[in-house]
Amino acid sequence: MNMTAQQLRHGAVATPADPAGTETDRLPLIRQYLRIALRWRYVILAAVVGCFLVGLISTLLMTPQYTANTIIAISRESSNVTDIQGVERETSTADQEFYQTQYGLLQSRSLSERVANQLRLVDDPAFYERFGYASEAPAFRQVNGRYLAQGRTTRLRKAGEILLANVAIKPTRLSRLVTIAFTSRDASFSAQVANAWADNFIQSNLERKIQATSYGRDLLQRQLTLQKERLDQSQRQLVNYASAEQIINLPAQSSNGTTTSERSLVADDLATLNAALSQATAERIQAEARFQQAGSAGASTEALQNAAINSLRQRRAELAADYQRLMVQFEPGYPAAQAIKSQIDQLDRSITREETRVSGSLQAGYRQAQERERALTAKVNELKQGYLDLRRRSIQYNIYQQEVDTNRALYDGLLQRFKEIGVAGGVGVNNTSVVDTADVPQKPSSPKLLINLLISLLAGLGLGALLAFALEQMDEAIADPAEFERLFGVPLLGTVPKVEDSTPKQALLDPRSDMFDAYLAVQTSLAFTTEHGVPRSLMVTSTQPAEGKSTTSLALAATLARARRKVILIDGDMRSPSVHLLGGVSHDRGLSNFLAGEDDVASLTFSMADLGFTAMSAGPIPPNAAELLAGNRLSLLIERLLQDYDHVVIDSPPVMGLADAPLIASRVEGVVWVTQAQGARSALVKTALRRLAGVNARIFGGVLTKFDARKAHYGYGYGYNYGYTYGRDGKKA
Secondary structure, three states, X not given: OOOOHHHHHOOOOOEOOEOOOOOOOOOOHHHHHHHHHXXXXXXXXXXXXXXXXXXXXXXXXXXXXXXXXXXXXXXXOOOOOOOOOOOOOOOOOOOOHHHHHHHHHHOOHHHHHHHHHHOOOOOOHXXXXXXXXXXXXXXXXXXXXXXXXXXXXXXXXXXHHHHHHHEEEEEOOOOOEEEEEEEEOOHHHHHHHHHHHHHHHHXXXXXXXHHHHHHHHHHHHHHHHHHXXXXXXXXXXXXXXXXXXXXXXXXEEOOOOOEEEEEEHHHHHHHHHHHHHHHHHHHHHHHHHHHHHOOOOOOOHHHHHOHHHHXXXXXXXXXXXXXXXXXXXXXXXXXXXXXXXXXXXXHHHHHHHHHHHHHHHHHHHHHHHHHHHHHHHXXXXXXXXXXXXXXXXXXXXXXXXXXXXXXXXXXXXXXXXXXXXXXXXXXXXXXXEEEEOOOOOOOOOEOOHHHHHHHHHHHHHHHHHHHHHHHHHHOOEOOXXXXXXHHHOOOEEEEEEOOOOOOHHHHHHOOOOHHHHHHHHHXXXXXXXXXXXXXXXXXXXXXXXXXXXXXXXXXXXXHHHHOOOOXXXXXXXXXXXXXXXXXXXXXXXXXXXXXXXXXXXXXXXXEEOOOOEEEEOOOOOOOOHHHHHHOOHHHHHHHHHHHHOOEEEEEOOOOOXXXXXXXXXXXXXXXXXXXXXXXXXXXXXXXXXXXXXXXXXXXXXXXXXXXXXXXXXXXXXOOOOOOOOEOOOOOEO
C-alpha cells in the first residue's frame, strides 16, 4: 500500500486538485532511468543488435586502408650560421602563433598541389580511380587513355583536394615533432605521399625564406637609389644656401682628433675675443688696484719692492746713523756733520724722484689696460651683432643640415641592412627537418573490427536509450503502481493481477486465487479511509469502459460479504448494465424502477448466494439516465438500504462523456477509482478526476487492475506469488 494507516484513518486523501506530498514520494532519478530501461528493454536490445549488425557488416565490407606516418621536427629558430638576421622575424620562445602557422601551412592547398605535381598524379587516371573519383567534366575526359592538357588546372586543384582529404597533421603535445599521416588503400602509395609531403614542406619553407630575402633585397635596392638621390639633393641645397648667405663653418676637433659637430668662424672669433676681453678686464682691475694703492708716495707695493729705492733708503739709513753719532759729540755746524747732512738730503731727493717715476709707471699701465679693455669690448660687441645675424641666417641652414644628416643616416642604415640580407640570404638554413621517414605500412590502419563493434554497441545503446525515452514520453498509460499516486494525487489502494485462465467470478470464488488476495488487500486499505472503517456507501467508477470497475465492485461486495458484512451491490450503469449477467437474471426490474417512483425495494433486488450478498440490477434502460439520477430518489434509496445493509456498493458508469458518475458520486460517502494498467492515458485520467473533484466527491483511492508484472518489468515483485498452501483435503495448511 502507498498510504500509511494513520493517513487513511484520518481521511488524509490527496485529490487531483491538491497533489500534496507527491514530490517526496518520487523515486530517485537513477531508479527511474533503470525502470524505463527495464520496461523498454526489448527496444533497447533491438537497437543494440541492429547497430551491432550494421557495424559488423559495414566493417567487413570496408576496403582496407593503410596509413603511413612521416615525423618532422619544426624548430622555432633556424641554426645561426651567421649572426645576421634575415627578412623574416625570428619568433620568441612563447610565440605559439608560429606553430599554428606551420600546422596551417602543412594543410595548405598549395602544398597539396605541389605534392600532386611532383608525384605526377594530376594526369594519372589510376590516382582518381584509387580514391573513387569520377567526373564527366571536360577536364577529366580521356582520349586514348590520357587526359587532355586543357583541363590540367582543374585536375590539379581536384588532386590537391583529394590529397588534403586523406592527410592528417598530428602535432605531438609539448614537443616540436609533427606527424604527417596519409591514408589510402595502397600501402606503398601512402608512404610515397607522406614522404613527399614532408620533403615539399621543407623545400617550400626554404623557398619562402629565399623569396622573402630576394624581395627584401630588391626593395632595399630601390630604396637605396631613391635615398641616395635625396641625400645628394639635400647636400647641394645646403652648400648653395651656405654660399649665398656667406655661412662658413669649420669642423671642430676633439681631444683625440675625431671630428665632431661644426662651428662657425664668427663663433670661433667671438669665443676667442671674449676670452681676451675677460683677460683684459682682469688685468685692468689689477692695474687699477695698484694705481689706487700708489696714491701716496712710497706707500705702494711697487715702491717698496723697487731695488733702487730700497738701496737709496738703506744708504740714507746708514748716513742717518752716522749723523746721529756725530750729533752726540758735535754741533750741527760741524763740517763733517754738514757733509753727512748734505748727502742725506741728496738721497731723499733721489728717493722722491724714484717713487714719482714708479707712480707714473703704474698710472700709465692702468690707462693702457683701460684702453685695451675698451677696444676689446667694442670688438666683442661688434662680433655679437654679427653672430646674432649669423644665427638668424643659420635657421634655414640648420634645417638643411638636419635634412642632410637624416638622409645620410637613412642611407647608411639601408646600405648596412642591404649587405646583411645579402649575407643571410646566401646561407639558406632551414628550421624544419625529417626525423623519421614513412615506411610502407604492413598492416591496415582501418577498418578496426573491435573498435567499430564497440562504437556500434555504444551507438546502439545511445539509440536505444533515445527510443526508450521517446516511447516513455509518448506512452501515457499507467504501467507502474509506484507512479499512480505521483501522477494522479490519489493513494493506491491495491493492484489487481490480470486473470487469464478463468473468469473474474470464478477467481473470486476461489480464496486461493491471486485476484481474491488482491481485492482482500484493497478492502483492508479501505478500512483505514474513514473513522468507522470501510465506507458504508461507496461508488466504483473508472475513466472509460472495460477497465475492470464492474469486477472491482463485485469483488469488494464479495470480500465484504465473506467478512460477515451485509452488503448490497447496485448496478448504477443504466446505459450498459452488467451486474444482472453475473447473477443470471434479467434487468427488467432494478434501479431505474426505484428512481422512476417505485418504492418496493425488496422486489427490485436479487440474491447472489454463491458470493454471499444481495444485488440490484440497473433495471430497464431509461431514455435519459442523468435526469433520473439528478433527483433525490438515489439519496433516498441509499438511506433506506443502509437501514438494512452494512455497506452499499454502486457499480457506476465511466466518468468521461457521461454525467451519471458525478451525480452518483455526490450521493455516496466516497469513490473508489479503477484504472486499467496499460489502459487509459494519464491525461484522460486526470481530466476524469478533475470532473469528480468539481462535485466535491471524496476519492478514497485507486485500484490498478489487469496488472501484469511480467510485462511491466519493474522488478518489484508485483506478481502475487505469495499465497496459502492447501493440503489434499482442501484445508489451509
